[in-house]
Amino acid sequence: MTDKLTHLDHQGHAHMVDVSNKNDTKRTATAQAVLFMQASTLTKVIEGGLPKGDVLATARIAGIQAAKKTSDLIPLCHPLMLTKVSVDINVLSENELEVLCSCSLAGKTGVEMEALTGASIAALTLYDMCKAVDKGIIINNVALLEKKGGKSGDWKKADV
Structure with a gap:
């Protein structure tokens, strides 16, 4: 790993990193978001x-x-x-849902941001579809859990 921020040029200006000289490799990433809600809402x-229909299917989509966006x-x-993109939603407790988003490709750059974005938007969609009955839902623990491939190698979040 490097101490250098790759999205800044030598003058400190933001720029898109040129990945044209990188080799295509298989890359995967998994991210999570956790929602806390009333037990009655989770039921x-x-x-x-x-009232808005199939909450879990809509959140996955x-x-x-x-x-992808x-x-x-x-x-x-x-x-x-x-x-590949997969979104899994798991019940962790009577008032807690976990959203896991995994992304993969064979390419020149990683998919960490795609996994984080997928998990975040799935969680926000769950909030949107449940807010009529529970406006107090909390979304937190949005985090990268694991990434594989690329120049920097594999990485896994340490259990805290």
Whole structure:
């Protein structure tokens, strides 16, 4: 790893990194977001009892779509040809949902931002679809859990 911020040129100006000389390698990343909500809200999510319809399916689709559109949202991200995006939503407790977004490709740059964007937007979609019954939902613990491939190698978040 380097101490240098790659998105800054020698004068400190923001720029898009030139990756044309990098080799294509398989790259993957997984990110998470955790939602805390009332237990009654989570029950409605699981049982399909919310007025906006299938909350989990909509959140999964939103996360996939967001991962594919990351370069439209984050100015210095490269547009990527993702080969896989998955969004999994797991119940952690009676009032806690975990969103996991995993992205992969064979390319010149990593997919960490795509995984983080997918997890974040899936979580925001869950909030949007549940806010009619629970405006106090908290989204936190948005984090990269793991990345594989590329020049910097593999990385995994240490358990805290």
